[in-house]
Amino acid sequence: MYGFEKGVLEGAICTCIGVLMLVVGFGLYFFENSIVGMVDIGSGTVLTTMGVLWWRKGRGGG
Numbered sequence: 001m002y003g004f005e006k007g008v009l010e011g012a013i014c015t016c017i018g019v020l021m022l023v024v025g026f027g028l029y030f031f032e033n034s035i036v037g038m039v040d041i042g043s044g045t046v047l048t049t050m051g052v053l054w055w056r057k058g059r060g061g062g
Contacts, residue, residue, distance in 0.1 A: 007058025018047030
């Protein structure tokens, strides 16, 4: 059984939420031309970046 290091699972969850927010944000922005879409794109980008860095740190890569 493979055990997760601290930060790997949290990073993966954070990345998934960030990607989901990016998808929703792009959908709102392009189809609804909504300012909320721009906010979601920004938040999703930050969350995805944080999640990837967190995941890599947990894996011992950075």
